Amino acid sequence: MSKVVLITGGSSGIGKSIGEFLTNKGFKVYGTSRTPKNYSSSKFPLLALDVKDVSTIKTSVASIIEKEGTLDVLINNAGAGITGPIEEIPEAEIKANFDTNFFGPINVIKAVLPQMRKQQSGLIINITSIAGYMGLPYRGIYSASKGALEILTEAFRMELKPFNIQMTNVAPGDFATNIAAGRYHAPLQKSSPYHTTYGKSLELMNAHVDAGSDPDMMAKAVYKIINTNKPKVHYKVGEFMQKFSVVLKRILPDTIYEKLLMNHYKL
Known part of the structure; x- marks a missing residue:
């Protein structure tokens, strides 16, 4: 029997690429979207699910289990970007980002674990x-929400080992996706003390996404992990320098690494 896979945020970007790749490899894939009717050409079924709405999570998971009798792989992909000076981002937007990037995945995990x-x-x-x-300048909230999920996974893995359930992170x-179009941007205000530096960083961030790697790279990495007997705790997928930046942070003094980041973002 082919494995049954649930991918949150499967209507576009990385989630869509993973779903199409796994479907072509013979997996039974279910994706999710807040508005699945807008994606009628999807190559795999899309269920109505909002990771900020627990009732939609429970309904979608239950429908897959009822139909397939199993749920073998969960890919927590749904996420939201957010940029801006931390001082100027409204508290409601910070909480909304964590609801999507951190609490959302937790609630989907809770739904599939039984x-x-x-x-x-x-x-x-x-x-x-x-x-x-x-901690990236003007992406601090995004960095924090994704970093929190990384640490959570480390703890969750150990709790789930007695049940033969495996968990891993893929960073x-x-x-090259549409995440920049969908993320929250704190307004670039001329009266702001951050106007010049935030403006430069925003241009650089958008350029990085526009020139980003092919999402199929992520799809191939996820496929390989699914076929690994004992997945590692952390995987990093991207261009060499992006992955090497994590190594540099581990080996360089904090202030030297901070200076490298500030030079990179022209601060």
């Missing part, structure tokens, strides 16, 4: 970000 425990098998892949390994670098 079935995976019953099966005595399962794999959960949390899509985080290389940005979660460091992508910059990929």
